[in-house]
Amino acid sequence: MLTALRLLAAAALALAGTAAPPVRAQQEWVLDALNVEQAWAVTKGENVTVAVVDSAVDTGIKELKDRVTVGPDMTEPALDRKLPPGRHGTAMAALIAGSGADGGLVGVAPAARILSLPLPEEEDGPSFLPPAQEQAPTGESPLARAIRYAAGHGAKVVSLSLGTYGAQKSEREAVSYALGKGVVVVAAVGNDGQGTYAKDNQTSYWSFPAGYPGVIGVGAVDKQGRRAPFSSDNLSVLVAAPGVEVPVVKDRSSYTLSSGTSSAAALVAGVAALIKSRYPEMSPAQVAQAIALSARGRPAAGYDDKVGFGTADAFAALNAAERLAGQQREVAVPSGRHFGEGAESPQPSPPGPDPWRLWLYGAGVLLGLIGFCGAIVVLNQRKQ
Structure with a gap:
């Protein structure tokens, strides 16, 4: 069951070696692609908490110091244990809310807080089953x-860099x-864009959640803004974000590169945090x-199932x-007026019969009888 809830692919954290310092220089293209610095x-991201449902976040990394709350283990409702920090959850949390302290990695919403909701981290990555083989959980x-x-x-945004085939009630x-x-x-949205099913059917299996x-499904693009070949393509894709060789936190002293829609989703969760910080009452649909x-x-057609509506732009999203x-959802009406300017409608007539019509009807009947x-009388006189 844990496998079905884990990371989207073994490539979700592609260990491509430690990025050369400073990491901020390495991640400059990511920040530019998302237009973050203008935002x-x-x-x-002040006054916003983002829940990261993933492996436990390391509260000791400098980028997230004093801004992480670790919730209970989500594996079983009555299970009382403390899971060790995991690399994937820590990496995703830093992409969302890294402060950039001491030249470290900076997240999209560097003033946001993180609520870590841990699931056990798996080393092998997930083994997804086609929907026909998925067993319905109880x-x-x-x-x-x-x-x-x-x-x-208290979370205003939930970031889910994980998935499984098959919907669950x-x-x-x-x-x-x-x-x-x-x-x-x-x-x-998943990393199945190069799978056998995708090649044979020109579309990928849907991943849930x-x-x-209502969920913002995120695909991955590269430095040139092109869809990453591994990124799943189906109608769950709403937007895209950088997801190819994205610099992430590796541990408390080093960084690595991540390729996968996991990173792309974390970055867009950061964009959502910026919006909720500025407009806390905005509905998820409006965000x-x-x-x-x-x-x-x-895309030329306005939308496609590979990158959705395009690559998220944090500053433009705030303007939107x-x-x-x-x-305004409702138009204000001045006191004493029904619809603003203009004469009011006449008062309705009281219920019941109209007297004038009754008189006319009676007169007509009387004249008819006469x-x-x-x-x-005339006919009788003629017969006599």
Whole structure:
């Protein structure tokens, strides 16, 4: 069961060697691709907590010092244990909220806080089954439990760099619960773009939770903004973000490169955190709309199932969110007026019969009777 909830592919953390210092120089292309530095003039993610459902986040790395809360192990509801820090969860958390302290890695929302909701980390990566072979689970899954916990403990964004084939009722309901509480849910779409099924059918298997309604599904692009070949392509893809050789935290003293939609999803979760920081009352649907409609590198048709609406642009998304936040859902009506300017409608007539019509009707009946009687009299006189 843990395998079905783990990382999207063994390539999710492709160990390509330690990036040469300084790491900020290595990640400059990522920040540029997302237009993050302009967005920081508006907000850096203050007063927002992002839940990272993944392996446990290392609270000791300098980039996240004093800004991580570690929740309970999500594996079993009654399980009381402390999981050791995991590399993948730590890497994703730093991409979201890394402070850049002492020349370290900086995240998209460097002032945000992290709520780490741990699942055991697996070294082998996942072994996904086709939907026809997926066994329906019983009860609440660890992922569903984590999403509900996040929504009930102050998270404004949930970042899910994981997935499995096949929808689960408990997870779908947990996502709906979170969305209903105003929590934005972001998930990686998967790394199956080069699989046999994708090559044979020109589309990839859907991965969940990215495939649930209301979730921001994120694909991966490279330095040139082109879709990463491994990135899954299907209609769960809303937007894309850098996901090829992205610099990430490796441990407390070094960095590495990550390739996969895991990194792309974490980066977009950071963008969502910026929006929720600036517009805390904005609904998840509006946040998704702001990110999608402001994306750069939009496909010629406006949308495709490879990069969605294009690559997320943090600054443009904040501008789009401002426009959406300014839209009034109701038109204010001045006191004493029904619809603003103009004369009011006449008061309705009281119920019951109209007296004038009754008089006219009665007179008509009387005249008819007089005429009828007169005709009878005339006919009788002729017969005599």
